[in-house]
Amino acid sequence: MALPKRIIKETERLVAEPVPGIQAVPHEDNLRYFDVAIHGPTQSPYEGGVFKLELFLPEDYPMTPPKIRFLTKIYHPNIDRLANWSPALQIRTILLSIQALLGAPNPDDPLANDVAQRWKEDEPGAIATAREWTKTHATP
């Protein structure tokens, strides 16, 4: 089936007006697959790192959210907790929200993982680990 107009328009706009600190490039052979690189926000433990992700738009996008997977290892309490999806959101907004989560990790997220536990108990230690991981795994 042809690529829906919505995906074409979103892609055009991502290319024409890229979000600062985020690159999203569609695969040539499958325009529903994007290689994404997000730069760690300044003054966050992820500063200086470039985080690679893959983003896939499922068949019933935008009714169901884009599927996103971090390819770069990352130490973060709630990066896998994305907002309630709604078709009013876009690829752009999802990527922005990931960028925002890098800048402001929230260990109080009720569904967060065990990193969150450490983040709450020993924040300086957790931040140091996040820095270390950024240096080891996310520095080009």
Place this chain on the structure above:
Amino acid sequence: MSVDSHHESRLHSESKKSASLPDPQEPESGHSERLSEKDSRSTAASNAELAPNGKYFRDLIRLIQCKICNKPLQQPLALPCGETLCRNCLPPAHERQNISYPDQPGRRQGFACPFKLCEGQEHSLADCNLDITLTNILTQLDNVLSPNLPPDPLGLSKYFTTNLDARAEVKEPQARVSVLLSGYNLAQNGDLPFDSGFPQHTIPDGSLTSKTSDGPLLTTLLAATRSEFDCQVCYCLYNSPITTSCGHTFCESCLERIRDHSNLCPFCRRPLSSYRNIITGKSNRRLTDLLSLMYPDAISARKTQISEDMPEGEPTVPIFACAMTFPRMPMFLHIFEPRYRQMIRKAITNGTRCFGMVTHRQGEAPIADGDFDAPFNRYGTMLYITNVQMFPDGRSLIETIGTYRFKISSYSWKDGYPIAKIERVEDIPYGDEESMEATERTLNPSSGDNPENLACLSTQELHQNCLNFVSLMRNNSVGWFTDRILNIYGHPPQDPALFPFWMATLLPINEQEKYLVLVSTSVRERLKLIMVWIKAMEQKRW
């Protein structure tokens, strides 16, 4: 996450040239050929170099005029009957009697609809919300037209042909009259009755083809409003635009897809309520008419594209005749027969993840089925596959959730299972639900000597009585409502529309009785059916 996405400024690919009117004193430059009325209309939108005639502009102005005050709509409210009026033109509201469902803010305030179609029928204020798309269009339109209106209203007389014998003047250079501007100005002043044409002495209907002023103005206007007609789900021109009770607009097909996944508006996350209640399933008339007047080429291209994207003929869904299930309720299935394995595999690979679930027919056909003659019943629930666990031998365990109810219009067999054309079954509009309740309660002010009389109870009381029964049974540790069951099916829904589906899933009642709940399109009626079961069970127990 707090990233606010939909308030980002949108990309307007259309250029926004500013409109400019020629100096009225400047003599007409050599464009004197007149277009026939038909030609001018059909090319109006595609080639705005050629301005259409007076009728085109009259139609355009009419589509933004309020039928009550005749002025351009101010804060247009979309009514459930599909009509539109200014917020200030709403008739006075009154308190509505004997209604309890749906118990939402504003629903108890009502007014008598002033439009012919409704014959004074009552609408709830809650069903009348600001039409956001139309508001944006009106703003864009005013941004284009207002700066071009002469500063002094009397100055407009220059733009009108005051000569009564307009026809004699046609060949004269009167073409710098802007029909669009003068019409808009007349409407703003309330001097242009909704049903009338342009006054003959001001604008000779059908005889004006002013290239110098109306053409560029229309081009600017069409460019300025174009993106307002894009659906924010599919990013294409609205196709059968439906305005929801929260005031947002979607293509009908987009709205259906949204409702397969959620009951909330994607933009404001307010409940989408019953689909038919959303402007009673009717397209937004103003938007539809504006679209076909302003962008006839784009809209026909869109229709062509839709029909090309559609698979051959009407879409069909695979049907699985197995068990009784209801919307929003989970169902777990063990798939082992090869034909159904194939059906499930197809649903997964083609991305729909959906199939229709119906029950086998036992004995007589249910009344609701009419003359539907099949080994299975006519009404069922669409299931969405949320999870699949495949076994090496080809069997699978699937988890599904009920989405919407449907009625089979026709079916045939394919690869051993039925495929059917279906219609969605939607609840009656809130307004009808309320008037049903009000009528029953007015006729049955109290239960009198008959405690079995359910008609005197409010819809909320019916729901509450059912909830009380559930708590009582839970306290008595009756097996139907154990923690394990509630873990799977959730706690009793607080939404009276869904509660009966939950109850029908959990109670041990025969399928013929449950079928009545499945086919019922009234919340009140469904609750009464459940109450009848409860009464029968209580009698057995005591």
